[in-house]
Amino acid sequence: MKRICIIYTGGTIGMERGENGYEPGKEPFADIMARISDFSSPELPEYDVIEFSPLLDSSDVTVSEWNLIGRTIRDNMDEYDGFVVLHGTDTMAYTASALSFILRNLPKPVIITGSQIPLCEIRSDGKDNILASMMIAASGKVFEVCIFFAGKLLRGNRSIKMSADSLIAFDSPNYPKLADAGIGIRYRENVLMKKSEAPFKMQEFVEEPIGVIKIFPGIRIDLFEPIITQKLRGVVLETFGAGNVPNYCTELSGIIKKAYEHGNIVVVCSQCPTGTVSLGHYAASSPLKKAGAVSGKNMTTETAVAKLYYLLSCGYPKDKIEELMEKDLCGELDE
Numbered sequence: 001m002k003r004i005c006i007i008y009t010g011g012t013i014g015m016e017r018g019e020n021g022y023e024p025g026k027e028p029f030a031d032i033m034a035r036i037s038d039f040s041s042p043e044l045p046e047y048d049v050i051e052f053s054p055l056l057d058s059s060d061v062t063v064s065e066w067n068l069i070g071r072t073i074r075d076n077m078d079e080y081d082g083f084v085v086l087h088g089t090d091t092m093a094y095t096a097s098a099l100s101f102i103l104r105n106l107p108k109p110v111i112i113t114g115s116q117i118p119l120c121e122i123r124s125d126g127k128d129n130i131l132a133s134m135m136i137a138a139s140g141k142v143f144e145v146c147i148f149f150a151g152k153l154l155r156g157n158r159s160i161k162m163s164a165d166s167l168i169a170f171d172s173p174n175y176p177k178l179a180d181a182g183i184g185i186r187y188r189e190n191v192l193m194k195k196s197e198a199p200f201k202m203q204e205f206v207e208e209p210i211g212v213i214k215i216f217p218g219i220r221i222d223l224f225e226p227i228i229t230q231k232l233r234g235v236v237l238e239t240f241g242a243g244n245v246p247n248y249c250t251e252l253s254g255i256i257k258k259a260y261e262h263g264n265i266v267v268v269c270s271q272c273p274t275g276t277v278s279l280g281h282y283a284a285s286s287p288l289k290k291a292g293a294v295s296g297k298n299m300t301t302e303t304a305v306a307k308l309y310y311l312l313s314c315g316y317p318k319d320k321i322e323e324l325m326e327k328d329l330c331g332e333l334d335e
């Protein structure tokens with residue numbers, strides 16, 4: 001009999017209406033599951049629930065929760081066939097990206113899921129999301145961190161939250177779905193990660209100062225200079241299209257050059273959900289390249305943030321971080 005571990009961190013799935021809106025409920029999640037007969041179906045693996053305290057709205061999740069989830073999985077790795085992480089949807093894509101770097105060479109599946117409607121309410125999408133995630137976690141077919149939501153299994157570090165209110169809340173616009181849960185669960189072997197030969201290891205994240213700056217028409221980039229050059233060790237620049245910034249932003253290349261000389265890493269991502277950054281394709285992006293920024297290629301902003309934490313936490317020298325930033329480490333980008 002397969003056995004999986006369900007790690008409940010918070011999120012809408014276990015929330016109740018409180019005085020100020022939805023908040024984590026009081027009843028232990030294992031008790032809620034025990035009341036729903038489907039969760040004791042013989043077709044499901046056996047399971048244990050580890051409940052975090054405090055339970056969080058995922059807006060409150062930080063580097064320390066990512067590390068805690070990572071440690072919980074590492075410490076229980078030998079006891080279970082797979083893991084399901086119940087998490088709020090708001091920052092689920094960030095957590096999935098972070099865990100893909102924290103848990104390297106995964107020998108077992110880590111499936112993150114949640115819901116848009118609490119499990120205790122009518123029309124909740126939570127039950128189906130958990131049931132399929134449990135089956136996938138016990139399938140022995142997945143060796144990576146994924147998000148399962150609304151019938152789709154997605155690579156965690158390619159996923160983004162697409163909708164604040166649709167039940168189909170996630171997608172991975174730059175990478176195919178890993179599986180579809182229809183009448184049966186259909187895995188796409190050709191896009192799933194193969195089991196790594198290398199040993200499993202965990203890399204905790206250090207809380208480095210990292211920032212994201214979204215370029216917009218009319219941005220006064222000079223106002224951001226002290227932040228980019230002095231306060232942050234890593235910056236993700238969310239640029240237009242293939243990595244373009246406004247021509248009038250002549251200060252920007254100077255600022256990036258200064259940041260570069262300071263030892264900071266500037267990663268260029270795109271505001272477009274599909275396609276890739278290609279520095280130098282347009283004259284509007286070549287100053288970034290010349291000033292020392294690195295290309296985030298087709299990484300999501302969520303993943304670029306997580307990768308910055310990861311590479312800085314590994315303690316690599318700056319040139320190695322720049323080199324690895326453009327390389328595929330765990331399925332997060334197309335080189």
Ligand code: ASP
Pocket residue numbers: 010011012013056057058059087088089090091114115116
């Ligand atoms: N605010 C909630 C959270 O991210 C939203 C959700 O779970 O759907 O925790």
